[in-house]
Amino acid sequence: MTKQYALGIFEDEDVLLHAVENVRAAGVKIYDVFSPYPVHGIDDALGIERSRLPIAAFFFGLTGLSFALWMQIYMLGFDWPMIIGGKPHIGLPAFVPVAFELTVFFTCHGMALTFFTITGLYPRFKVPVMDVRATDDKFVMAIELDETGSQFSRLTQLLRDNGASEVNQKEMTNN
Amino acid sequence: MATLTHHESATAEQLVVTDGARKTFFAIIAAGVLVLILGILAQVMGWGAEEHAAAAHAAGGHAAAAHEEGSSTLVKRILVSLWHSNVFFLGVSTIGTVFMAINYVAYAGWSVMVKRISEALSAWIIPGAVIMLVVFLLGRHDIFHWTHEGIMDKMVNGKPNPGYDAIIAGKSGFLNLPFYLIRTIVYLAIWAFFSYKLRQLSLAEDQLGGTVWFHKSVNASALFLVLYAVTSSMSAWDWVMSVDTHWFSTMFGWYVFASWWVSGIAAIALTAIFLKQAGYLRALSSNHLHDLGKLMFGFSIFWTYVWFAQFMLIWYANLPEEAVYYNQRLGGYEGRYTGMFFFNIIINFVFPFLGLMTRDAKRQMIIMKIVCIAILVGHWSDFYLMFMPATLRGENGFLIEIGIAAIFLGTFLILFTRRLASASLVPVNHPFLDESIHHTT
Numbered sequence: 211m212t213k214q215y216a217l218g219i220f221e222d223e224d225v226l227l228h229a230v231e232n233v234r235a236a237g238v239k240i241y242d243v244f245s246p247y248p249v250h251g252i253d254d255a256l257g258i259e260r261s262r263l264p265i266a267a268f269f270f271g272l273t274g275l276s277f278a279l280w281m282q283i284y285m286l287g288f289d290w291p292m293i294i295g296g297k298p299h300i301g302l303p304a305f306v307p308v309a310f311e312l313t314v315f316f317t318c319h320g321m322a323l324t325f326f327t328i329t330g331l332y333p334r335f336k337v338p339v340m341d342v343r344a345t346d347d348k349f350v351m352a353i354e355l356d357e358t359g360s361q362f363s364r365l366t367q368l369l370r371d372n373g374a375s376e377v378n379q380k381e382m383t384n385n
Numbered sequence: 386m387a388t389l390t391h392h393e394s395a396t397a398e399q400l401v402v403t404d405g406a407r408k409t410f411f412a413i414i415a416a417g418v419l420v421l422i423l424g425i426l427a428q429v430m431g432w433g434a435e436e437h438a439a440a441a442h443a444a445g446g447h448a449a450a451a452h453e454e455g456s457s458t459l460v461k462r463i464l465v466s467l468w469h470s471n472v473f474f475l476g477v478s479t480i481g482t483v484f485m486a487i488n489y490v491a492y493a494g495w496s497v498m499v500k501r502i503s504e505a506l507s508a509w510i511i512p513g514a515v516i517m518l519v520v521f522l523l524g525r526h527d528i529f530h531w532t533h534e535g536i537m538d539k540m541v542n543g544k545p546n547p548g549y550d551a552i553i554a555g556k557s558g559f560l561n562l563p564f565y566l567i568r569t570i571v572y573l574a575i576w577a578f579f580s581y582k583l584r585q586l587s588l589a590e591d592q593l594g595g596t597v598w599f600h601k602s603v604n605a606s607a608l609f610l611v612l613y614a615v616t617s618s619m620s621a622w623d624w625v626m627s628v629d630t631h632w633f634s635t636m637f638g639w640y641v642f643a644s645w646w647v648s649g650i651a652a653i654a655l656t657a658i659f660l661k662q663a664g665y666l667r668a669l670s671s672n673h674l675h676d677l678g679k680l681m682f683g684f685s686i687f688w689t690y691v692w693f694a695q696f697m698l699i700w701y702a703n704l705p706e707e708a709v710y711y712n713q714r715l716g717g718y719e720g721r722y723t724g725m726f727f728f729n730i731i732i733n734f735v736f737p738f739l740g741l742m743t744r745d746a747k748r749q750m751i752i753m754k755i756v757c758i759a760i761l762v763g764h765w766s767d768f769y770l771m772f773m774p775a776t777l778r779g780e781n782g783f784l785i786e787i788g789i790a791a792i793f794l795g796t797f798l799i800l801f802t803r804r805l806a807s808a809s810l811v812p813v814n815h816p817f818l819d820e821s822i823h824h825t826t
Contacts, residue, residue: 250825251825260744264743264744268742295701295703296703297701303693303696303697303700303701304697304701306693306697307697
């Protein structure tokens with residue numbers, strides 16, 4: 211399925227920030243903004259809701275902690291008990307470093323995988339790029355058009371009025 | 386929270402310590418005196434004495450030997466808790482300067498809004514130093530085992546000395562009276578000098594403006610941090626670790642520093658919240674609280690890391706001369722410190738860790754306030770656990786200790802707020818002030 215986008219190209223992050231505010235104030239829904247580096251305050255300007263990734267991270271961490279404790283208690287306490295340094299089979303202080311490391315391991319890998327999945331940034335052969343200059347020195351604001359693309363001329367005017375240096379139309383194949 | 390918009394800039398704000406606040410400080414002192422008197426009465430009348438006797442008996446010969454040399458338990462308890470609370474308050478007080486110095490060296494802008502609070506914290510360094518020297522000179526025998534008369538002499542009048550302690554004698558190169566006093570005075574002098582110096586530079590900047598004061602402060606801060614890194618560690622050995630003269634831990638300097646550091650940040654955050662709620666620090670926003678909260682969260686974990694690194698190695702190796710430290714605290718003296726031991730981990734790790742985990746928690750004054758108070762109480766208890774099992778053994782208590790801590794707190798607050806009120810709460814000519822006002826996280 212293909213979709214049409216109007217792409218406003220901006221040269222400066224401050225111009226972009228004000229353009230985002232004005233375009234949204236004009237009642238136009240912005241699909242996304244692409245920039246070479248994170249722009250301070252862009253989340254608020256775009257009205258993006260806070261990510262729920264930290265909640266996922268907490269549960270990944272909890273999973274890692276439980277897994278580490280289960281693994282060590284089961285292995286050293288029940289499956290193959292060994293006396294190490296005269297300590298009890300289930301010597302909790304000795305399990306803490308492994309539990310800590312696995313908590314961190316599960317949290318960061320889980321977070322990274324979740325992030326790449328929900329943002330569509332996971333590696334694949336055909337990478338959809340709105341405008342390749344967004345990885346260099348341009349800021350790109352993408353607005354989704356309907357199938358006929360009839361609003362394009364109106365959007366061109368709006369984007370130009372708000373400081374866009376050029377406005378392009380682009381067709382993207384969604385995955 | 387009333388905060389500034391993008392186009393306003395901060396102006397000087399003068400703190401006025403109200404009569405109500407002053408009354409509260411005196412009420413804290415009065416409450417402390419009351420609790421102290423109650424505690425002294427309890428000790429003299431021997432309430433719960435059977436328990437004490439049993440514990441002293443269980444502790445065995447060593448406690449009995451220490452008994453003969455020391456003063457009465459009452460005097461001992463007062464001296465030890467003076468030392469304990471003073472080490473805690475003096476450390477927190479110095480952290481104000483350390484925090485400011487780190488921010489100078491890092492060229493950090495966000496913290497300018499709380500800079501005057503960290504400056505004012507150091508108001509306790511001079512009084513604390515005086516108390517420390519007086520308590521040491523008058524009461525060292527009741528706090529430090531190694532100061533006991535003749536403990537380092539193998540022979541007395543040509544006869545073997547029964548009080549000789551070979552291990553302590555082996556440490557005489559470091560733990561002797563002149564060297565110890567010189568070290569203590571050097572630490573205190575360095576801390577007092579640099580806190581004074583940075584304060585003067587900051588006040589001159591208020592009056593005269595320009596960036597020259599900032600660069601001078603960066604230089605002074607860099608020098609101070611190098612000296613503080615050494616002196617904080619060494620003061621921890623001298624003031625805290627040497628009460629357990631036979632025992633040693635290479636982790637100890639960091640452990641004490643971590644305790645002071647996280648309490649200092651909690652004190653800064655707590656003061657900022659109180660000032661904000663009283664209508665001061667107009668430009669302070671939840672973004673500043675968020676960053677202070679992150680530091681408290683992170684350094685609570687750091688403290689736990691250091692604490693656990695020390696604990697686990699000793700637990701694993703189980704060498705008698707090291708393990709005795711945890712023997713005393715985990716089940717020793719009829720288990721009188723066991724509850725404290727676990728309380729210490731819960732209030733200093735579990736509570737800040739879960740309480741400050743979310744972003745919203747760090748941005749809300751009420752949660753930050755609760756966690757700050759918990760951290761301050763928790764780390765005072767942490768020092769309690771460092772001192773009491775080593776000095777009072779089975780004769781510790783709480784009333785005298787809490788009473789003295791409250792007297793310290795009240796006096797500290799009087800001096801602290803007086804210094805806060807003596808200059809603008811906002812360093813108006815600081816070059817990074819604007820960055821701090823517009824700080825977002």
